[in-house]
Amino acid sequence: MDRTELMKNIVATLDSKKATNIKSLEITELSSVADYFVIATGTSGTHIRALSDEVQDGLTKQGVEPRNVEGKSTGWILLDYNTVVVHLFTPDQRETYSLEHLWGDAKEYDISEIITED
DSSP states (O other): OOHHHHHHHHHHHHHHTTOEEEEEEEOTTTOSSOSEEEEEEOSSHHHHHHHHHHHHHHHHHTTOOOSEEEOTTSSEEEEEETTEEEEEEOHHHHHHHOHHHHTTTSEEOOOTTTSOOO
């Protein structure tokens, strides 16, 4: 699975499980850390853990394992899939860390064709 396909798969999974304010930032030219950040908000710590589990389970079934998972007991869960790093936040943690502003030079990838409107 290529990096863009992986990112789109993650976005679709998060959307299907009711994550909100999903963003994909293309950071290839800004950092060697990854090619994309996917940032999403869950309604609670329980919700972001469920989102994390759903992403991991779905990708494991496709033979893709995370390099690292951090923050399972916090309001910010990070899933590192090498080329795509997923940041799942509770609303207050998303506001506190404000990754979109921190990475303000990153290009936002248009995911409007992937996510559904409620």
